[in-house]
Structure formats: structure tokens, C-alpha cells
Amino acid sequence: MAEFDVLVVGDANPDLLLRGDVRPRFGQAEQLLTAADLVLGGSAAITAAGCARLGLRTGLLAAVGDDVFGGLVRAQLSALGVTLLAVDGRGAPTGLTVVLSEPDDRGMLTLPGTIAALRPSDVSDDLLASARHLHVASLYLQPGLASGLAEVFARARRAGLSTSLDTNWDPAERWESIASILEHTDVFLPNANELRAIAGLDDVDEAASKxxxxxxTVVMKNGAAGARAWWPGGTCDAPGRAVEVVDTTGAGDSFNAGFLAARLGGLAIAEAIGWAAVAGSLSTRAAGGTAAQATRADIVSP
Structure with a gap:
């Protein structure tokens, strides 16, 4: 039996989450916040935490520095039941994201630091042999990994793993290497804007079909509207769950975890996107990406 149900590869860093009057005004204007939280961040780390919360045996391969922020990442992942397979940060400080959070949107300022330190060679064949499924997140914050990810996914498939990818937004808006990576990807998990940008089409149905x-299989996050999935010969939708939103940080990552937990548990795509949409919705009930992540009981209860 594999050691891990899912091996998540990507970013792990603290998020400094600021709420209140967060739209910056220069000219030495002082603004007052209503809340500030230093929480576990990084798309990969939040997805891994969500998977563990849903009962999956979860490993996270990430580069983490030997510094205060690195210590925070290690402690929080351990508390959340995630096995951190740490790669040395190659001399960089642990990354940090400042999240300027409003009820229905957010802005992010990221110091890449160790986030960019992963390389394809870090995803060894021995490591792949320890897992059933490989998920990669935040592709375009990790150019060294992105350049060789197609071959990593090809090796994973040869080893019998299924694969999934959440690119997140490309800050350069070039979407390099994506076509070759998707050739070896079982499930692609974009939001609507990412789907449009990658396909070069405005209509999401046409973009997904392409x-x-x-x-x-394309599984699209669509905010409060829920989710939609497309696969050869089929498509389906799922609503989210109405909640009082505190913070949307990491909702897409919790969505990923819900989908992966359902699929690795043997559920069909139509059921899995329902799990994903509810998991994403429930994660917005508290500040940060992990504080309100769903359990299996949360998802199956009305």
C-alpha cells in the first residue's frame, strides 16, 4: 500500500491576512485595519491541509527555509496532519504573501523566496512510488519546477499515479509550458478567468472543450455559483453552499481538496464536484485558508 493517498507539490508559506480598510493610499496616509492574522498559506499547503482534514493520507513536497516563517509553516502543517517533505530553500528565505482581503475579493503581494526553489528533480521516482495521486499547485510561482513538470507528470503516470494541476494565475500572463503539461494531466482545476486565459477563448464551454x-478533465471553480466540470462526452454543474463569508482566501484550494478526496474515495465526477463546491464554500467561514476547512461530515450533511 502506498504511504500517501495524495502527494501535493508546490508552495508553503505564511499568509499575513489583513482585513478592513485594505486598499492602499500612498502619500503617507495611515489606514486602520479591523483584523490581522498570520496563518498558513500557499495554494499547495492549503490544499494539502484540506485533503488531510477530509481523511486522506497527505504528503506535501515544498521548499521551506530555516527561519521564523519556516518554523511557523512546519508547526502548522504538523498540527493539521500533513507530512511535510521539506526541500532545502537553496539559501532563500521562506516566502510570504500579504493578503489584502475584502468580503468579495482580495489582492495579494508575494515575496517568492523559497516558493521558487523547487526543481523537477526534487520529485523523485522513489517519492512518486509512495503515493496514489500527484497534485501540483501554484505553477507560475515556481518557474524551475514548471519547466520540467510535463516530464514529472509523465513519470508519475508511468508509475501508476493519477495527476491533477491548479496553475493559479500567471503573473506574467504567458502561460508557458501549459500545453505540454496538460497532455499528462488527468484533472485540471482552474477558475473561470484562468480557463479563459489559457484557452484564449471568452466562452468557458468553448474554452473547456478545447x-x-x-x-x-476540466473542473472549474466559479465562486459563489459553485462549479462546473467537463470531460470527454459529458459535463455537469454543482452549486456551492450558502454561508456567511468571512474571508475567501484559499477557497479554491479547499475546493481542490474536496474534489480529490471524493475522487480518490471512488466517487463519480458529478458527485466529486459537489464535494468540491461545498468544501470551497465552507472554507470561507473563517479567516485564512485552513481554519474552517470541511470534514467529510460537513460535506455530506445538509
Missing amino acids: LVAGGP
């Missing part, structure tokens, strides 16, 4: 023709 990508599905290359191989992957």
Missing part, C-alpha cells in the same frame, strides 16, 4: 480535447 482543453478536454487534449486529454484532461
